[in-house]
Amino acid sequence: MKLFLATLALVSLGIGSAWAGAAEGKAVFDGKCKMCHGADGKGNPGMVKAMGVKPIGGTAEADVKNAVTKGKNKMRPISGLSAKQIDDVAAYVHSLK
Numbered sequence: 001m002k003l004f005l006a007t008l009a010l011v012s013l014g015i016g017s018a019w020a021g022a023a024e025g026k027a028v029f030d031g032k033c034k035m036c037h038g039a040d041g042k043g044n045p046g047m048v049k050a051m052g053v054k055p056i057g058g059t060a061e062a063d064v065k066n067a068v069t070k071g072k073n074k075m076r077p078i079s080g081l082s083a084k085q086i087d088d089v090a091a092y093v094h095s096l097k
């Protein structure tokens, strides 16, 4: 019973904080962002030193989209992503802690 409740809590947390697109966003993130931002969004240590990458987990989706489409400081705009992929990766980054 305890396990059941814990599972239920995890499932509802998952639905509340990250909608389905975030799973697809992870694939985009792993392909296009991880080399600088690290798997968990906290920053790839080499890039933190070289480019001043800061942790991005929890960033508002609008700010993620801006960074991806327009760039941010030393980050250049990321090309080759569809509007849906940008939405998905924004949801994913927002869901990272």
Ligand code: HEC
Pocket: 028, 029, 032, 033, 034, 035, 036, 037, 047, 051, 052, 053, 054, 056, 059, 063, 064, 067, 068, 072, 073, 074, 075, 076, 078, 089, 090, 093
């Ligand atoms: C070549 C390295 C590199 C890649 C690839 C990269 N970024 Fe960045 N990113 C940076 C740097 C550098 C910054 C700026 C850090 C700062 O000065 O705040 C940044 C900043 C950000 C921010 C913070 C924006 C804000 O408003 O504070 C977000 C969100 C972000 N990146 C998301 C992404 C996503 C999503 C991708 C993949 C689609 C990506 N980045 C790919 C280097 C990179």
